[in-house]
Amino acid sequence: MRHLLSAGDLDLDEACLILDTAAQLASVSDRSVKKLPTLRGRTVVNLFFEDSTRTRISFEIAAKRLSADVINFAARGSSVSKGESLKDTALTLEAMGADAVVIRHGSSGAPHRLATAGWIQGSVVNAGDGTHEHPTQALLDAFTLRHHLRDGTGDLAGLQVAIVGDILHSRVARSNVLLLRTLGAEVTVVAPPTLLPFGVADWPCVVSYNLDEVLPNVDAVMMLRVQTERMQAAYFPSENEYSRRYGLDVRRMGLLPPHAIVLHPGPMIRGMEISADVADSPRAVMAEQVANGVSIRMAVLYLLLGGMTDDDRKEL
Amino acid sequence: MTLSTVIRGVRPYNEEPVDVVVKGGVIAEVVKAGSGAGRVVDASGLIALPGFVDLHTHLREPGREDAETIETGSQAAALGGFTAVFAMANTSPVADTAGVVEQVWHLGQQTGLVDVFPVGAVTVGLEGAHLAELGAMATSVAQVRMFSDDGKCVHDAAIMRRALEYVKAFDGVIAQHAQEPRLTVDAQMNEGLLSGQLGLAGWPSVAEESIVARDVLLAEHVDSRLHVCHVSTAGSVDIIRWAKSKGIKVTAEVTPHHLLLTEDLVASYDPVYKVNPPLRTGADIAALRAALADGTIDALATDHAPHPHEDKDCEWAAAAFGMLGLQTAFSIAVLTMIESGLLDWRALADRMSVRPARIGHAIGHGQGLVVGAPANICLVDPDAFWVAEPSSFASKSRNSPYAGMTLPGRVVHVYKAGKATVVDGGLAC
Numbered sequence: 001m002r003h004l005l006s007a008g009d010l011d012l013d014e015a016c017l018i019l020d021t022a023a024q025l026a027s028v029s030d031r032s033v034k035k036l037p038t039l040r041g042r043t044v045v046n047l048f049f050e051d052s053t054r055t056r057i058s059f060e061i062a063a064k065r066l067s068a069d070v071i072n073f074a075a076r077g078s079s080v081s082k083g084e085s086l087k088d089t090a091l092t093l094e095a096m097g098a099d100a101v102v103i104r105h106g107s108s109g110a111p112h113r114l115a116t117a118g119w120i121q122g123s124v125v126n127a128g129d130g131t132h133e134h135p136t137q138a139l140l141d142a143f144t145l146r147h148h149l150r151d152g153t154g155d156l157a158g159l160q161v162a163i164v165g166d167i168l169h170s171r172v173a174r175s176n177v178l179l180l181r182t183l184g185a186e187v188t189v190v191a192p193p194t195l196l197p198f199g200v201a202d203w204p205c206v207v208s209y210n211l212d213e214v215l216p217n218v219d220a221v222m223m224l225r226v227q228t229e230r231m232q233a234a235y236f237p238s239e240n241e242y243s244r245r246y247g248l249d250v251r252r253m254g255l256l257p258p259h260a261i262v263l264h265p266g267p268m269i270r271g272m273e274i275s276a277d278v279a280d281s282p283r284a285v286m287a288e289q290v291a292n293g294v295s296i297r298m299a300v301l302y303l304l305l306g307g308m309t310d311d312d313r314k315e316l
Numbered sequence: 317m318t319l320s321t322v323i324r325g326v327r328p329y330n331e332e333p334v335d336v337v338v339k340g341g342v343i344a345e346v347v348k349a350g351s352g353a354g355r356v357v358d359a360s361g362l363i364a365l366p367g368f369v370d371l372h373t374h375l376r377e378p379g380r381e382d383a384e385t386i387e388t389g390s391q392a393a394a395l396g397g398f399t400a401v402f403a404m405a406n407t408s409p410v411a412d413t414a415g416v417v418e419q420v421w422h423l424g425q426q427t428g429l430v431d432v433f434p435v436g437a438v439t440v441g442l443e444g445a446h447l448a449e450l451g452a453m454a455t456s457v458a459q460v461r462m463f464s465d466d467g468k469c470v471h472d473a474a475i476m477r478r479a480l481e482y483v484k485a486f487d488g489v490i491a492q493h494a495q496e497p498r499l500t501v502d503a504q505m506n507e508g509l510l511s512g513q514l515g516l517a518g519w520p521s522v523a524e525e526s527i528v529a530r531d532v533l534l535a536e537h538v539d540s541r542l543h544v545c546h547v548s549t550a551g552s553v554d555i556i557r558w559a560k561s562k563g564i565k566v567t568a569e570v571t572p573h574h575l576l577l578t579e580d581l582v583a584s585y586d587p588v589y590k591v592n593p594p595l596r597t598g599a600d601i602a603a604l605r606a607a608l609a610d611g612t613i614d615a616l617a618t619d620h621a622p623h624p625h626e627d628k629d630c631e632w633a634a635a636a637f638g639m640l641g642l643q644t645a646f647s648i649a650v651l652t653m654i655e656s657g658l659l660d661w662r663a664l665a666d667r668m669s670v671r672p673a674r675i676g677h678a679i680g681h682g683q684g685l686v687v688g689a690p691a692n693i694c695l696v697d698p699d700a701f702w703v704a705e706p707s708s709f710a711s712k713s714r715n716s717p718y719a720g721m722t723l724p725g726r727v728v729h730v731y732k733a734g735k736a737t738v739v740d741g742g743l744a745c
Binding site for chain 1: 504510512513517518520585631632634
């Protein structure tokens with residue numbers, strides 16, 4: 001594995017290797033000295049064309065726990081707004097000797113371009129591109145599901161997962177559908193028809209417009225943020241109507257089987273797709289998702305930049 | 317006394333070898349092979365076709381001379397076997413006045429490699445709000461007959477109706493870029509399974525077809541001439557076929573890339589495949605080829621759209637729409653239409669020369685290889701193969717989707733009004 005661009009690029013063995021590695025690395029975070037020497041002398045650049053403090057910090061902590069040198073490069077605007085082009089930014093990073101570039105970009109495919117256009121030699125990690133993918137989010141979600149609903153090992157065969165919300169514009173949904181499928185889970189996407197991509201019927205998942213019907217049959221429900229500006233573009237009539245039909249409130253949470261958990265990639269809009277009572281309930285695992293995000297990103301950087309040495313195994 | 321040139325042993329439309337004798341800029345005689353008198357050009361093994369006429373090019377001048385000029389665009393056209401091109405109006409300033417179209421016309425004549433027929437804008441500044449002075453452009457030196465806001469759709473139905481009506485006064489034609497704007501906000505590629513997977517905003521077929529359907533009905537209602545630019549979907553073909561069966565005065569063109577390339581190429585996120593209308597599906601390609609074969613689509617037109625490297629060497633969304641086409645159009649036509657047996661050479665000449673010249677009123681072009689016609693002749697080697705290498709193209713830009721491909725059919729010699737513009741695959745001068 002040289003780059004991580006799409007969750008769909010991972011086969012079952014690779015996906016499990018990342019999850020297993022993350023499980024091992026998670027123990028580092030529980031120690032008083034939260035650091036491994038593995039990536040000492042390697043440089044990881046966080047190249048963020050979009051503001052995302054949460055994801056950026058998660059990658060930064062992950063890289064630092066592996067002793068990598070971390071550079072945060074907050075690029076202002078893409079070349080769409082006539083700033084410095086992606087290419088020139090990439091050439092700059094290459095000249096400075098970046099071993100890995102973690103890129104967040106508003107344009108779908110930008111990480112793919114960075115990895116394949118011949119501008120840089122290092123590994124590219126997709127930290128979210130446009131409405132395309134966000135593979136490390138899917139990996140941390142899978143890690144969280146595996147921890148709660150399996151014994152923390154193996155795949156997710158037979159698990160029923162609902163993904164609810166703005167599937168059309170969600171990179172989290174795309175990556176999750178692909179990865180969960182690879183891990184053997186069965187996914188149902190739930191949204192009003194306007195917020196489902198054209199051709200979704202051919203995706204490897206079930207499609208539903210009715211949240212109440214889906215909830216009793218799932219082991220986990222993943223709520224996605226719905227941006228209110230979608231309302232202006234007529235994707236749905238009003239926030240209230242959306243919330244009534246697709247929001248997760250206490251009544252709907254009661255439809256879930258007792259063991260089922262609630263996930264959300266954040267940031268949440270309380271009162272829109274998720275009520276405050278649900279967000280604060282013991283079933284909601286958002287804080288764990290964040291913690292697992294660090295372990296997953298450690299695992300990804302670890303595997304892309306070196307893999308595990310015998311010394312690392314000893315230390316773990 | 318003008319000297320005669322004898323194109324010896326050439327096969328018009330791949331038929332029996334003859335000598336074509338050119339004198340005084342016209343085809344003086346077509347005689348038995350070996351019997352013509354004059355300066356001999358050995359053309360044995362070559363096919364003679366009438367010089368190609370391209371209804372749809374972007375020569376970028378005035379305004380974007382970094383991408384292309386009328387001179388470099390004319391060179392690319394000549395090397396591609398063309399003797400006439402129509403230059404779209406979306407320049408800067410826009411070709412929406414007699415002054416701009418006359419400038420384009422004069423620069424084309426100055427270069428002299430092909431006749432450059434300027435297309436006039438339908439609306440002022442391509443803004444879709446007010447009709448440009450179509451009459452002034454029609455009566456200018458450039459004698460504009462084709463009008464288009466290409467790059468943008470004349471989306472306002474009332475403006476479109478008025479434009480169709482107005483140009484009847486001088487037998488003009490409105491060439492529509494059929495793209496419903498509200499259905500294609502930020503659109504990046506064909507809407508389908510793949511656009512959903514790639515997270516690129518979709519450009520649905522219906523955004524083209526709804527405009528084509530509206531426009532053929534408007535053309536019928538006001539009994540005027542409509543030309544549909546770069547038809548890209550099977551649904552548009554059905555509508556145009558229906559309209560023609562009703563006697564509606566509609567013509568249509570298809571680009572070489574829409575006859576060959578599918579949306580699957582977009583999965584690379586390489587912006588060289590970003591074009592408007594977008595690359596579609598294999599089913600669309602099959603329908604477009606069949607339509608060009610049966611004449612539902614009248615013309616092959618390149619939509620030659622040069623862009624400087626920096627506008628393609630970037631992420632997908634930031635990249636410009638468009639592909640080079642002039643120097644590869646003939647070979648793509650051979651690959652898609654001749655090799656498949658869908659068109660014979662005479663029919664290919666009809667779609668690349670005769671009909672486009674008629675649609676755009678390209679004076680002096682598209683009359684075929686008949687005695688008395690202006691000697692606009694393209695000699696091609698049907699058996700040759702060549703490798704497309706954009707850095708060696710005459711165009712100032714390099715955004716060809718065919719880079720590195722081995723293509724069939726080579727343009728060898730081209731004559732415009734009897735004067736050699738291309739000799740042995742290179743520019744004559």
